[in-house]
Amino acid sequence: MERRLAVIDCGSNSFRLVVFTYTDTWWKRTDEIHEAVRVGEGLEASGALQPAPMERALETLELYAHFCSATGIDEIRPVATSAIRDASNQAEFLAAARERSGLSVEVLPGPAEARYGYLAAVNTTTLSDGVVLDLGGGSMQLTRVADRAAVDARSWPLGAVRMTERFNPGKRKRTEALRQHIATELASAPWLGEDGRLVAVGGTVRNLAAAAQLAAGMPSYGIQGYRVSRDALGDLIDRFSSGPPADVPGIKYARGDLILAGAIVIDGVLEAGGFDAFEATEAGLREGVFFERLYPGALSSDVRRDAVRNLASQYDADFAHSEHVARLSLEIWDALRAQGLHAGDDAERELVWAAAMLHDIGVAVDYDDHHKHSRYLILNAGLPGFSPRETALIGQAARYHRKGTPSLGEFEPEMRRGDAALLNRLAACVRLAEQLERSRDQTVHACEVVVLDGTAELRLRASGDTRIARWAAQRQGDLFKRAFDRELSVV
Amino acid sequence: MERRLAVIDCGSNSFRLVVFTYTDTWWKRTDEIHEAVRVGEGLEASGALQPAPMERALETLELYAHFCSATGIDEIRPVATSAIRDASNQAEFLAAARERSGLSVEVLPGPAEARYGYLAAVNTTTLSDGVVLDLGGGSMQLTRVADRAAVDARSWPLGAVRMTERFNPGKRKRTEALRQHIATELASAPWLGEDGRLVAVGGTVRNLAAAAQLAAGMPSYGIQGYRVSRDALGDLIDRFSSGPPADVPGIKYARGDLILAGAIVIDGVLEAGGFDAFEATEAGLREGVFFERLYPGALSSDVRRDAVRNLASQYDADFAHSEHVARLSLEIWDALRAQGLHAGDDAERELVWAAAMLHDIGVAVDYDDHHKHSRYLILNAGLPGFSPRETALIGQAARYHRKGTPSLGEFEPEMRRGDAALLNRLAACVRLAEQLERSRDQTVHACEVVVLDGTAELRLRASGDTRIARWAAQRQGDLFKRAFDRELSVV
The missing domain is CATH 1.10.3210.10 (Hypothetical protein af1432)
Structure with a gap:
């Protein structure tokens, strides 16, 4: 029997509704609606969701709720991450969302968000020991993985939207300030220096991997499992610094103004952990939520x-x-x-x-x-x-x-x-x-x-x-x- | 519920087993085994199936019978056409086939063979009025179609294997003799001169259409419905006459030595009927046999x-x-x-x-x-x-x-x-x-x-x-x- 789960991911940069259809023997994504809501716009400066982004967010939730009821989805999981988590007017937003859409949005604490990124990574790669990096618009999560289990996880307010608003990198001095900031923040994860692979999750990661794949002249059928070396990432950072990032093939237009900060954050993790590359996966928070439903114990056995x-x-x-x-x-x-x-x-x-x-x-x-x-x-x-x-x-x-x-x-x-x-x-x-x-x-x-x-x-x-x-x-x-x-x- | 019909087409040039899977709502070919048996080899000269080709044919039938019983096919329709129909030792062959494979091969009379070609054509094109041409290794069938019904049909011993053996065209004189022979034979179908479209069926036709499509620089996703103009056919005949036909892109290696005679026969039909082109269909005798099973009245309503x-x-x-x-x-x-x-x-x-x-x-x-x-x-x-x-x-x-x-x-x-x-x-x-x-x-x-x-x-x-x-x-x-x-x- 086919069942359907809709995950609504209220991210700091975009809102996304993804429908997963699954049976006892197979699963796949069967529908998706994406909106570049940017609910986190202006949050870094003011600490609160601003009126215009909040209205965009509420309208989008209304539309998603209509879609779900119209298509008879079995189950809906609306989750919110960094921007809404950190906003001083979070309660006001959640109440308005409930009133206008009927949806009870679950605000994920940092560790819960990290866990879904981790589930996305370990269920779509062969990572056994190492680190999962999940970079969103508001925050970045790192999870330490040993024998496929999450043994430590932390969240930092180093998201791509946030770092862009705060540092606006590109010129040498501002870029240097951002790098310094990242290094200081990451000092709190001493296990970053240990051995293992780095698997990375999120829209910034997918865009970087697509750009690196194209730059290397590889045929492109998606970025699943693609390995981006630190050198290739450095080359991309140089290109983003010297011209409009959205002109770089593989970078989506709507992400052009955020990609540089995101790339520098990831490079900072490679630096701090001594990694020479990261592996990209197409799965993210939404798949993590779904895998928790799909697999007993939330983990694929193979x-x-x-x-x-x-x-x-x-x-x-x-x-x-x-x-x-x-x-x-x-x-x-x-x-x-x-x-x-x-x-x-x-x-x-x-x-x-x-x-x-x-x-x-x-x-x-x-x-x-x-x-x-x-x-x-x-x-x-x-x-x-x-x-x-x-x-x-x-x-x-x-x-x-x-x-x-x-x-x-x-x-x-x-x-x-x-x-x-x-x-x-x-x-x-x-x-x-x-x-x-x-x-x-x-x-x-x-x-x-x-x-x-x-x-x-x-x-x-x-x-x-x-x-x-x-x-x-x-x-x-x-x-x-x-x-x-x-x-x-x-x- | 899925059902399966295996059609075994014992043609003069090749034997082919095709499995059709069908339900109330869809059908498709799901398996196929092809053998270039050339059972008609030497038939033109002697009038009888020769020992070596007959043995190849019997072995192939044994294999097909094994395949069908092993895969639990619901129903098998083995049919034979011109070469076996015309062979003086047909009875001997049919008895040996029954003994070694358990299959009772049905020898199709010319009009029955023509009917399956007609069913293949009218169920895979929008032909309403005109002519269906079905060119095999041993014979050629023409069926006159009016308002989608077959109103007249005839079979001529003008198949590609037979004409190759008899005329071996290529040099001007032998080609001319073949053209003359075709014109004389076709005089017996006066309705060929009437209006309408010409739809053509068979392996020779598919190869010619593929070659014409490639020669015209068209993207190729199969030749279904492709229209080959008389000029394009003439160009192909010139190329087949001046070098190895199998070197022409679109012509399969195993058909290289037969394609010129086949092309000349078709050109003769265009000439006799005043057609400026033929339309190719991928369906043939085997689909005709299947459509008789699939559609009420053997005809798709649309x-x-x-x-x-x-x-x-x-x-x-x-x-x-x-x-x-x-x-x-x-x-x-x-x-x-x-x-x-x-x-x-x-x-x-x-x-x-x-x-x-x-x-x-x-x-x-x-x-x-x-x-x-x-x-x-x-x-x-x-x-x-x-x-x-x-x-x-x-x-x-x-x-x-x-x-x-x-x-x-x-x-x-x-x-x-x-x-x-x-x-x-x-x-x-x-x-x-x-x-x-x-x-x-x-x-x-x-x-x-x-x-x-x-x-x-x-x-x-x-x-x-x-x-x-x-x-x-x-x-x-x-x-x-x-x-x-x-x-x-x-x-």
Whole structure:
């Protein structure tokens, strides 16, 4: 059964209504309304929500409430963060919001806000130990993560709107004052210097990652998992300081005047923590609120598995087939590794599994060229927990699961040395398994590989006639030879 | 409930198993196995199926039978055409096929084969009066169509394999002999000279259309509805005569040696019938067999409506919303036409409806950029009954249903004068209707438009609060003004 949760995020910079639709097997965002309310405008100077921003905020809440009642949303979670939290006239605003929209807005204390950012990060990346940075318009939260658990969290009034209003960086002196301020503030988190990765959350982060991705000439299918080095961030800060930031590709117009301060705050965290990069995720506070509802204990037990299963469940009509192809692919890959025909690591093994699970989802678009459609769906829907490079490898392996000579294509700039050979191995294993399961009835239970001189002999265990499987698999000798440098023989 | 029909097409050139999955609301091809069996090899000279091709055919049938039993197909329809029909040892082949595969292959008489080609054509194009050409490896069928009914049909042994074996065209003299032969044969169809369109079916046709489309620099999302002029066909024949045909982009390698004879046969039909072009469809005999099962009376009552509904049903989670947006879009478009703000014809009206029905299907890929995903699905799944130009306009209108300034983009070469303005109208109507239905609850029942001087006043009839609808619609003033040169006012 499909259920729907609407999260209304009353941020200091923008208000956003996001509808999540979910069942027992999949979830996705299905609607969104975004308004650049800037309720925090003028707050830094006066300490109170100003009349014009407050009126914009109330009108927007009214509209969101109408939308939710009209569309019959099951549940609504309106939450407010820094600007409203810190405003001296918060009570007045909340009362007006309730009266005009019927919505009871929950003001999140700093630690609660930090927790949702943390939930967004650990449920969409493989972060196990390190720090989550969540930069909003009003505040910034840092959460220390150990073995996926939040072990410490703090909030600082270092949001992008606030820092822009207070320091208006750009000229050297004002920028220097902002940097100084950040360093002083961050002295209160001594654990920042410890080891681990830095995962960053929020609109500023997404814009910076998109700009860095474009600047590096990478193909762009979203910024999920994209790693922005400190050097790349420094280059962006230089560009924002020397011309209109909104002219930098990847930076949205409405965020142009805030992005410099935000970038400097993030750079200050990298400096204070000795990080050489941050990883971006597309998820944020809103997803954090949703994940608390979706996952028992608010945590996915395996982010990558869940991402692959989520996508497969949305498109795949024949799950038994995909799971069987995944099993056979892994058996082949494992056997070949055991026989010394490749030395792939466990991360590669996970890519084999993911590509096999998703190879056929493109049939949902059209049977013709469905291998290409599978790639399109994988790249565009995205796979949280996998880096852009890994997602591209999974997409390319699906693309080449039927025919053609695997190539990295437009993803070349994203790839590492050896990835072309890795892709050959992925495609060869998935293609061979697909052919063993060509009859789609799991006739071939399992397979073993025995290497004899120049030949890899694939031995099938099966419950019925394997003629179609052998016939189909034997045809894949060319790619197998290219990937593993052995003749293929299916017996 | 999903049902599956496997059609096994034992053609003279290739054998093909196609699985159609269908429910009460949608259908699509979900699997396919193709083998270049060339069962007709050597038939022209000897009159009988030769041992080697016959063995290839029997092995392929065995494989197909295994596939069907393994995948639990509900129903199998194995049919054979010209080569097997005409072979002196047909009975021997059919008995061997039954023994080795368990399949009872039905040999289609010429008129039955022609009928399936006709059903493929009239159910995937808007052909009402004219001729359907179905060119296979062994034979060619022509069916005369009047008011969508088949009123005459004939089969000629002019298939591409047969003509290649007999005439081996390429050199001027042999080509001339083939042309002469075709002209003589076609004298027996006097109605060929009558009026109407020519729709063509079959693998040769699909290859020729793909090559012509590429030669004309058109973006290629399949050849459904693509019109190949006689001049373009002549150019292709020249290229096939002067170098390896398989080197011509669009021509598949396995068809390279047959395509010239096939092209000359089709050119002979254009000549004999005085046609200046043929329209290609991707459907063929196999779809004809399936349509006989799918449609009452074997005929779609409205090809375009069915194509749009088929696609919408596969992806759209909120049909009530799409249908309401379609209704409102048409009300707006109709009212603006009645008030003289545009002079679009009924074909344009159908595009408005289609774009509105399909605007949101991309949410099935991902909410982010779902307007772009809608276009991708529309272009790649295709819309039988619409030309490539029309399909592109529907796709672009869906692409611009949320934001952005509509543009023809890569489809420019496909378009006619005035299509940029037409696209503005489509996008403006759909976008406005989408906003009136932003709450997705059909609050706005209907709308009228009153034009007062420079302003078009949109008057809403509604059952509830229209604040969100008015607010959202009013924002679309810019595109409305661009499309209809009037200020928009929503009341």
